[in-house]
Amino acid sequence: MTQPTVSTAAGPRRFQLPSLSTLGPLIALLIALIVFSVQSPRFFSGTNFSLILQQISYTAVLAIGQTLIILIAGIDLSIGIVMALGGLVMAKLATENGVPAVLAILGGFLTTMVFGFLNAQIITRLRVPPFIATLGMLGIVTALNQTYSGSQTINNLPPLLTALGNTFKIGSTAITYGTVVMLLLYLIAWFVLSETAPGRHLYAVGNNPEAARLSGIPIDRLTVIVYTTAGLIYGIAALLLVARTGVGDPNAGQTDNLDSITAVVLGGTSLFGGRGNVMGTLLGAVIVGVFRNGLQLIGIPSVFQSLITGILIIAAVALDQISRRKA
Amino acid sequence: MTATQNPSAPAPRPAAPFVMEARNLVKKYGSVIAMNGADFELRPGEIMAVIGDNGAGKSSLIKALSGATIPDSGEIFLDGQPISFKSPIDARKNGIETVYQDLAVAPAMTIAENLFLGREILKPGPLGRLFRLLDKKKMHDEAVRHMQGLQFAIKSMKQPVETLSGGQRQGVAVARSAAFARHVVIMDEPTAALGVREGNMVLDLIRQVRDSGLPVILISHNMPHVFEVADRIHVHRMGKRAALLNPKVISMADTVSVMTGALRPDELSPDMLAH
Numbered sequence: 001m002t003q004p005t006v007s008t009a010a011g012p013r014r015f016q017l018p019s020l021s022t023l024g025p026l027i028a029l030l031i032a033l034i035v036f037s038v039q040s041p042r043f044f045s046g047t048n049f050s051l052i053l054q055q056i057s058y059t060a061v062l063a064i065g066q067t068l069i070i071l072i073a074g075i076d077l078s079i080g081i082v083m084a085l086g087g088l089v090m091a092k093l094a095t096e097n098g099v100p101a102v103l104a105i106l107g108g109f110l111t112t113m114v115f116g117f118l119n120a121q122i123i124t125r126l127r128v129p130p131f132i133a134t135l136g137m138l139g140i141v142t143a144l145n146q147t148y149s150g151s152q153t154i155n156n157l158p159p160l161l162t163a164l165g166n167t168f169k170i171g172s173t174a175i176t177y178g179t180v181v182m183l184l185l186y187l188i189a190w191f192v193l194s195e196t197a198p199g200r201h202l203y204a205v206g207n208n209p210e211a212a213r214l215s216g217i218p219i220d221r222l223t224v225i226v227y228t229t230a231g232l233i234y235g236i237a238a239l240l241l242v243a244r245t246g247v248g249d250p251n252a253g254q255t256d257n258l259d260s261i262t263a264v265v266l267g268g269t270s271l272f273g274g275r276g277n278v279m280g281t282l283l284g285a286v287i288v289g290v291f292r293n294g295l296q297l298i299g300i301p302s303v304f305q306s307l308i309t310g311i312l313i314i315a316a317v318a319l320d321q322i323s324r325r326k327a
Numbered sequence: 328m329t330a331t332q333n334p335s336a337p338a339p340r341p342a343a344p345f346v347m348e349a350r351n352l353v354k355k356y357g358s359v360i361a362m363n364g365a366d367f368e369l370r371p372g373e374i375m376a377v378i379g380d381n382g383a384g385k386s387s388l389i390k391a392l393s394g395a396t397i398p399d400s401g402e403i404f405l406d407g408q409p410i411s412f413k414s415p416i417d418a419r420k421n422g423i424e425t426v427y428q429d430l431a432v433a434p435a436m437t438i439a440e441n442l443f444l445g446r447e448i449l450k451p452g453p454l455g456r457l458f459r460l461l462d463k464k465k466m467h468d469e470a471v472r473h474m475q476g477l478q479f480a481i482k483s484m485k486q487p488v489e490t491l492s493g494g495q496r497q498g499v500a501v502a503r504s505a506a507f508a509r510h511v512v513i514m515d516e517p518t519a520a521l522g523v524r525e526g527n528m529v530l531d532l533i534r535q536v537r538d539s540g541l542p543v544i545l546i547s548h549n550m551p552h553v554f555e556v557a558d559r560i561h562v563h564r565m566g567k568r569a570a571l572l573n574p575k576v577i578s579m580a581d582t583v584s585v586m587t588g589a590l591r592p593d594e595l596s597p598d599m600l601a602h
Binding site for chain 2: 195196197198200201203204207208210211212214215216217274275
């Protein structure tokens with residue numbers, strides 16, 4: 001009997017490298033925290049950190065949906081626009097149609113779920129690649145948002161629609177309920193992904209679809225579940241958006257497609273699917289939020305903010321590629 | 328997905344002489360005849376090598392046996408009972424596991440996760456039934472047990488499969504099939520992607536699977552590997568079985584001649600044929 005003895009020699013070294021892709025962003029965050037704290041006296045405070053979490057809340061929630069989708073090697077480019085539609089539906093139902101606020105919210109959730117479901121149908125039945133399917137949906141829903149709202153923002157929302165913008169205090173720091181919802185959703189997503197069979201199946205599908213299929217994992221059904229669940233998550237993001245802005249806005253969500261992908265990628269999740277985790281995405285969203293907030297506080301024009309975000313995302317993916325090549 | 332089955336217990340050996348048998352399988356793709364009355368048999372506890380030149384229709388035969396294609400006509404028997412598979416999943420549910428040459432594992436996932444992929448052990452009660460919560464500890468312990476059963480030295484079941492060598496990865500795939508197969512393990516070119524030493528390691532694993540009582544169908548182009556482990560050799564030629572050979576008597580060169588048609592089976596001495 002030959003006993004394999006030496007062939008694991010390359011194992012431990014390769015094992016450490018993937019963490020490079022999450023370690024890099026973490027170091028970037030630490031450096032940013034130090035630099036901003038030194039440069040601006042207002043940066044390092046509970047109130048400012050609470051503000052950052054508030055500012056990132058709906059993008060960060062969207063990014064949970066994006067993470068689930070990217071884990072199965074998909075992508076959703078219609079994410080921000082569908083969220084905006086969800087917000088419009090909630091606002092319009094609750095004001096112009098006189099629907100009770102709770103039902104208006106559910107109507108918004110249902111709308112975003114339907115569009116997630118539609119994306120999945122286009123991908124699984126028509127075999128259109130996710131990039132193209134959701135790019136098409138981006139165009140369709142953009143037009144839909146303008147016609148549905150008549151390009152008007154919707155004001156005078158009932159209090160329930162903006163309730164997640166309300167705050168409670170920990171010490172002297174005011175924290176919105178929206179922030180709590182965001183953190184709760186991350187915990188739930190993390191738990192499902194790491195502790196349940198369907199969660200692990202997501203990784204298998206993104207990692208090696210053929211192996212997943214041969215293992216009896218129903219890939220198409222899983223794809224539909226993932227995109228529809230992501231749709232529900234966009235609905236919750238829509239509620240956070242409405243609560244934060246206080247209006248239904250047909251022009252909302254236009255930067256969130258790429259912002260959500262930025263958060264996912266900065267968090268170390270591979271765009272090729274099958275690798276990464278949702279807590280990394282939270283880290284990614286926080287990094288983007290901290291850079292935006294900090295650069296603003298030290299008086300750097302917003303043009304440079306997007307410049308730095310751009311550099312960050314390229315650096316993060318480059319790190320991921322380097323670690324992959326070595327592995 | 329049955330998480331409760333005891334994967335290690337093979338079904339009691341039946342009285343049927345063949346674990347698996349196929350008679351007169353035919354499969355046509357338009358004017359191309361992939362199987363032209365192909366027969367197949369597999370006895371309990373043997374390694375049956377299936378060899379054939381490219382285009383001989385050997386992969387069509389294997390696909391029919393593993394559920395990947397449905398033959399136009401002909402019969403397949405499992406433990407003497409007629410059976411038809413609609414898909415590889417269907418064949419798998421009937422206790423036939425297939426190991427593929429292209430290392431069908433999820434590289435970023437751990438050994439334990441790969442062993443139980445699609446057949447995860449869930450927590451007992453509503454936590455498992457409703458929320459599909461994994462029993463990670465039990466999966467880990469079972470993984471250790473199965474890998475030990477194959478005498479396959481790996482330190483941690485929590486290692487991602489991509490940290491393993493090619494041979495070790497194939498070992499995971501073999502352990503997985505051996506753990507869940509109840510009737511037959513089919514190995515489709517399991518050593519093709521491997522180096523010499525790793526190939527030998529996998530051959531050892533194949534013998535261990537047989538010695539544990541599971542019959543193995545081994546598809547291979549590698550004649551030395553075939554002669555090293557096979558109990559009988561099924562030669563496939565022009566869409567059907569050309570001969571059943573006895574590797575203990577016949578030479579590798581004669582076997583290749585039968586495979587290419589240079590030598591007719593009736594030209595062989597009787598002891599070269601397997602019965």
